[in-house]
Amino acid sequence: MSDCDPGSDPQVIRGGVREAVPHDSSRKHATGTAVYVDDIPEPPGTLHVALGLSEHAHARVTDIDLEPVRSAPGVVAVLTAADIPGANDVSPFAGDDPMLATGEVCYHGQPIFAVVARSFREARVAARLGRIAYQELPAILTIDDALSAQSFLDGTDPPYTMSRGDPDAAIAASPHRIEGEIRIGGQEHFYLEGQAALAVPGEDDDVTVHSSTQHPTEIQHVVARVLGLADHAVTVECRRMGGGFGGKETQGNLPAALAALAARITRRPVKVRYDRDDDFRITGKRHDFLIAYRCGFDAEGRIAGIVFEQAARCGMSFDLSMAIADRAMFHADNAYYLDTARIVSRRCKTHTASNTAFRGFGGPQGMVGIERVMDHIAHHLGRDPLEIRRANYYAEKSQLQKGERLLTPYHMTVEDCVIGELTAELEKRADYADRRAAIRHWNASSPILKRGLALTPVKFGISFTLTHLNQAGALVHLYTDGSVMLNHGGTEMGQGLYVKVAQVVAEEFQIDIERVKITATSTAKVPNTSPTAASSGSDMNGMAARRAARAIKIRMARHLASERQADPDEVVFLPGRVRIGEAELPFVEAVRECYRGRVSLSATGYYATPKISWDRAAGRGRPFYYFAYGAAVTEVAIDTLTGENRILRVDILHDAGKSLNPAIDLGQIEGGFVQGAGWLTMEELVFDDKGALRTHAPSTYKIPACSDRAPVMNVQLFERGENVEDTIWRSKAVGEPPLMLGISALMALSDAVAAAGEGRIYPALDAPATPERILAAVNRVRAGSPPS
């Protein structure tokens, strides 16, 4: 058997790799026929759930009176922790996330009891009738609170540190030095589909859970743990999510386990879905950070030594915070070689919802830190920030043999850097230099409105830093009509994973993509899967599916060859047909012949990412298989009277390797940018001094709307991009990296603010750069200046 040679025949299949195949569900999306968990036809007798939530950030529950809840119309059952047969724990691993709080509540909005009722509305009305008495306890709410109270997830251990060389000495010896800090706000996922799960009880104690989740296997484990069952009694299925963004990596555990518990107790199907305000209150978000920096550099802005102290607000439990804070450290360098560096990380334990995964997983916050430093250095030296950025880039892969400027602060060699080349091309495409001059000129004659421009790069490490998660499985059935059923451990949240993997399978068999049926992710089909996260979905599931398809092809080739006294190497899968030596037969005929020849036409495929290793204690290793690169130029304008602002133009060049599907990838890039820019500009989480989230719905929490999309937005794939590693068709992961292109918006705003002053004072603009923060920064840079 050999790979097909497309040159041998002009005919090509529909929907192979590298083709801009539309999302498989696009027609269903637009006609309202795509089914999400809340749309699944409810089995007769389905019950609905609402939660009773804590009204204090930190308190002892002294009395719970749920009689008014029980006697409310439509209520079938009221559940507390006492009703849980197994463990009261929905955490991913640490055992510190009770499903229903007992004794002590640790955040405002923490679930305490659950109401099971005939209708969702009856459940919600009843849930508000619970009478809970609290004895308030001191609450640690903010990063500053936690730092002063020394409240950390990892307790009194010295803070986790990555370092290389002696940055203190390097800074001391540098001709130029800066120091400062930046505050970076959190971010609500605002998946359009809220958390939802439907549990249907089966025979024995079995339960099937339809869950809107990025991690069906973890849902399975958590449901089994809560109900005291073996994993085999629990089947979890997810056809699609209405958005995930990391917010359904662990946050689906509670609703799924609760639905399963209520189904067990009532012996009826039970649906849990969060009302949007409850969703905001209950679930964790992107971690807000405080990053302090000290840096020494030369007259060219080249960094000799740097110290970062990162502090992340993790909330009341571990969730995934340790790995998230680690990834913030891994990206404290972004695309820049740091000759000596120390990165210190404090994981603040607070009485707020447990913050969780969000697209980029800490990487974006780490990257904002170093991009702030670049901006600050440029201001200090009076140079264009782009010059400073270029001066600090890692060596390109073409310069690899020189062996210089390649080592990260975690001692991994960057072997695939293309950021210099990519930046040069983007500068040209975006007309950076001319626009920079034009903006300077324009600002000089515009007293109220000011424009700003910034180019920022992205280098993002691909692989789970928890090495064992880098594995995936797939299941491929080839039926006797030549159609294929495909299943794998990855989940679909809109990112186009299903269609990309289907393209891989269509390509392997050389059949049209319509012949490949994509099926819902299920723990009963592919077991022990990793979350669809870390941008790894296509890389890992694509490889696993290819291996499954190849296993079938190898069996087919052996059989078809032996029937014709040919060598299996002479069997070629051509578009819609198979060639064996000189003979050719339609694909479906080949399949039937194999079936009649008693060849198994079903296979599993398995993939484990090679080359990676990570010694966390030593802070050394190769945590990433490769890096994804990209850069963006963003132009903004601000109103110096109000701080209102607007993104005017965006130019993006992004490296998706040899893209599996350019249409899907461009969608990820553009959407990622807008989500990242939203995080750093208008999306603001406001908590009151009691720890209650005040922005708990889209009326108060503003994500970008249609008109916020820049009027000019040029998004292109880096055509010379190719993965140096042997990934699926040499493509690169594209889920998370583009989010960080949005950092260019924050830096462009900083540039516009600087233009409002005389240049003596650095804007030090924090995120999110809301109108209020921008106006404050404008006032800062104008302080001491004569009024205009």
Place this chain on the structure above:
Amino acid sequence: MAEPSTGRADASVSLLLNGEPLHYAGAADMTLLDWLRTGRGLKGTKEGCAEGDCGACTVVVGTLADGRVQHRAINACIALMPMLSGRSVWTVEGLAGPGGSLHPAAAAMIDRQASQCGFCTPGFVMSLAAAAMSDRRLLDRREIGDELAGNLCRCTGYGPIIEAARRMGEIARPDWESERLQREREGLASLAVATGATGEQPALLSGQQPMAHLPSSLDELDRLLASRPAATIVAGATDIGLHVTKALRPLGPQIHLDRVPELRAIDVAAGRLVIGAMVTYSQAEPVFAAQIPALAELVRRIGSRQVRNAGTIGGNIANGSPIGDMPPALIALGATLVLRAGGTERRIPLEDYFLAYGRQDRRPGEYVRAVELDLPGPGRLLGFHKVSKRFDQDISAVCGGFNIALGDDGTVTGVRIAYGGMAATPRRASHVEAALAGEPWTEATVARACDAYVADFTPITDMRASAGYRLEVARNLIWRVFHESRHGPGATRLVGPDATI
């Protein structure tokens, strides 16, 4: 809950759902979205927020007026079933043509690959479909942004959706759609006869308590309110809807103002503008654009298309919110509020209506009948400025209305300035006004007026802005007005038709 149509007209809401006549006889506080999803099993219309802010539940409502059907997109999540009496409702399921052929709105979204997770997609499709049904082509980028401001997408970044909006205009409208709309017109006409919505008797939903009344004249409304002074008065339900979905508050008997023709009129005569309480923002937009152009941009930024299609000028005043955007503008314009009870009307300056937070000068049984104002003459400096975290579909941190008359010598001969978001009610800046009145309109005068803000306002800090920011921006808005009076709006505007950036 819904029965096939039998021609029965009493005690139920008769409507067309995707062209099919139906009667609804359930609870009066049922939302359209819940009825569609749980009552009708139509799961294509999604719940994203249940407060009218995300648009995932967008449906198109058809209303028969003067023999023609007007189509508008609304948020089904905060529409109450009685509002749909005699109306036609289109959901994404009803949009498809014969044999599953695609409506141009859906076809354009598919063609431009404008969906990722797909959860918001039906809402976008329905917003686009509403434009198509109204024979509006969406070409201009600003127009598209405005049309889709009420539909949030978290995945795409909107680019392909904007392209889809343009693409839709290039797709020929299929014949089956015009035939369908013709049948809709006929269906609505027969509904109107059957339900007496032509004026003889109110449709009444009394199958279950509490009931809903839909009076069709001022007299009838007066009588109803006299006998049920505690009833909840429902206008566009963009606020009341949240009492149902978020506060879970029983509404009690509802009296809907929607069918009272006298409340729906907007008239300009002899330099005076009279806006009936039930005039929606969407209806008022073209009138403002023609009569008070400076106000049009503010109205455009109130809510979203869906909210402006349902929300009313009267409702925005009557509910007494300190952050409604119309009151500061209307107060600055010197509007008079017309209140009515038992056939008797009284007129008060609009600013006097707002007594304190949550308290208005509205007597039992009284309702807002209209708002009246003299159209500002030429030579006035008018400015209506809204400041919020997001330009579109956001609630103001600060909203300022400025109406300044200058004499030939450049002195301020008349001044009315009012703000929202600065106090517990919309309020005039009387000390600031006093500092400007009779003074030359100069930088020095404006600077002095800025010192007077602290005498007028002590704003609060909340999730939208801090007290300090509010006060500073309130002052800076008058600087914006001053700057624009000297240099025009091009150098100060980031958005809107005057923006040149």
